[in-house]
Amino acid sequence: GLRVLEALAASGLRSIRFAREVPGLGAIVACDRSAAAVTAMARNVAINGVGGLVTPHLGDARMLMYQSKADRAPFDVIDLDPYGSPSPFLDAAVQAVSEGGLLCVTCTDMGVMAGNSPETCYSKYGAVSLKGKFCHEMALRIVLHSLDLRANCYQRFVVPLLSLSADFYIRVFVRVFTGQAKVKASASKQALVFHCVGCGSHHLQRLGRATTHGSSLKFGAASGPPVGPTCEFCHHRHQLGGPVWAEPLHDPEFVGGVLGALERSPGRFTTEPRLRGVLSVISEELGDVPLYYTLDGLSSTIRSNTPSLLQLRSALLHAGFRVSLSHACKNAVKTDAPPAVLWDIMRCWAKLHPVKLERLPDTSPAARILSVEPTLQASFALRDDANPSSRKRGLKRFPENPEAFWGPKARAKAG
Known part of the structure; x- marks a missing residue:
């Protein structure tokens, strides 16, 4: 059976669920460096009758993973779900996981990864974050970049x-x-x-x-940059972020398999509507298009009223480009159309819904565009294929928070 490590297990709840709900597991190690947590974990394991599978372990998860590599006893699945950043554990994890094994990594330090502290993001993940409308997808791509970079040090790749952005955290499965030979391609990814900024x-x-x-x-250095000293559309300056993972975030076959499993087991999970949505x-996202724009972001830039999602999607489809939503943002416009086409579409929209240019400074992005x-x-004539299938079916795609002030609470005290 598979060997699983829950590296920061706390009460051991996830390890217990693995033992009770996932068939085919051979052993689960639930690690925590808190003696109080391990004591509670052992009690919970006994209460749930999974002592034959789950072994509580008191110690530093990094040392446990490094030792497993030294002992040539890798884990088939490693789950990292710390409070805050997983960055201190990534180096050990990419070495301790078996060949073709699964890493499940959660990050809750979204302020850092969404552009509030780009210097901190660089120190943790080796990438500079940006405060853009696309920040949640960029956070996913920063984590994937960091994982691949650390794996490359050991001739490994992810x-x-x-890759999920949900609520106040992100979680990737790689x-x-x-x-x-494959590692040589990592720079081009x-x-x-x-x-x-305008x-x-x-x-x-x-x-x-x-x-x-x-x-x-054959591999070599890329040519660039793709932009001039200032933006060609509004003449404002550029910010430079990254590096980020520029390849697809998801494996369509895997996503389809999970959806199929949900269909075959209706009612198994209370969160099934959200999972399916x-x-x-x-499954509808454009996998080869990194990042996205937002409907409100485009219209607010030119100070116009906002077209409907279907109107903008229809305009892009009429122009011969592809477009999709993004699970990371309900107003996202993910498209292979270049920015020049997007701004042309918004200029056409502004002609239909005039903007009062006399109120705008000549140097504003709206005036220049x-x-x-x-x-x-x-x-903007509506097309039937502009309405995505998930929207037509009324799936629960972007659930609301269950209560006010929902989100991470204060860090637990050491004990």
Whole structure:
């Protein structure tokens, strides 16, 4: 059976659920460095009758993982769910997980990862966070970048299965493999983010370049940057963030498998409506388009009223581009259309719903964007395929918080 490590187990609740609900497990180690937590854990394990599977362990999770590597006894699944940042545990985790094993990593330090403390984000994850509308997806990509970077040190690399932004945390599920040839491609999977502080336009710059030569790949440095000294649309400056993971966040086959499992076991989980809704949105996301814009962000930039989601999606589809939602933000517009097309569409919208330019400073993003005539004549006629399937079916895609002031509470006291 599979060997599982819950590295920061506290009361042991998750390990107990693993033992009672997941078939095929051989052993579960529930680790915590708090003696009081391990005592409570042992009591909970006994009460639930899972002592044959769950072993409470008192100690530092990092030392336990390093020792498992030294003993050549890796874990098939490692679950990291600390209070705050998992960064101190990532180096040990990418070494202690078995070949093709699963890492489940949770981050609750969203203030750091959403751009409030970019310098702290760099010290923890090796990437600079940005305060943009896309911050929740960027946080996911920062964690994946950090995991892959640390794995690369040991000739290993990560393959994301599912990356979730939910409530006040993010959680990623990745498999870890070993392979020197595949590790060479890692630089071309990472990118810097150029983000305009005026209009919010963003561009990605890959760190490396992979080119095909017959049946082999050749790797080299990428060419750039993709932007000039100032934004071509509003003439404001760019902020530079990242590096971030620029490849898909999810494995469509895995997501489809989880949705299929839910269909085959209706009523098994009380959170089933939310699971089905969120996973359905994820299955609709454009996997090859990093980051997103938001409906309100685009309209507020040009100081216009806001088109409906279906109107903007229809305009993008009429223009020949793809568009999807993002599970990370209910107003997200994820599209392969370049920023120039998006602003042309918004210029066309402003012609239909005039903006009072006389009230705007000449140097404002709105004035500069709207002073240019659109080269694209956008159509806002509604298209049936503009309405995503998850929305048509009325799935619970973006659940409201269950109560006021919902979110992480104060850190538990050591004991």
